[in-house]
Amino acid sequence: MDILKELKEIFANIYGGDVDLNSIQEDTGLFTDLGMTSISMLYMALAIEEKFSLHFANEDFSQFRTVGDIVKYIADKKTA
Secondary structure, X not given: OOHHHHHHHHHHHHHHHHOOHHHOOOOOEOOOOOOOOHXXXXXXXXXXXXXXXXXXXXXXXXXXOEHXXXXXXXXXXXXX
């Protein structure tokens, strides 16, 4: 499973054509580069929970600064 590719699809659904998916890499900042807001973060979390069959705890959100943080989180949860 290519987690980054799956996340790009989620970002495409959130942002529509407003973001260049090819520019999204693991070091892409969620807030600094993608301009995520608390609302878009909520949409992203719901989509990730559905796609990857995960559940986020409220405190999990505070650790996400980059796309790579989310990739690592999902990978760790899937192997746990």
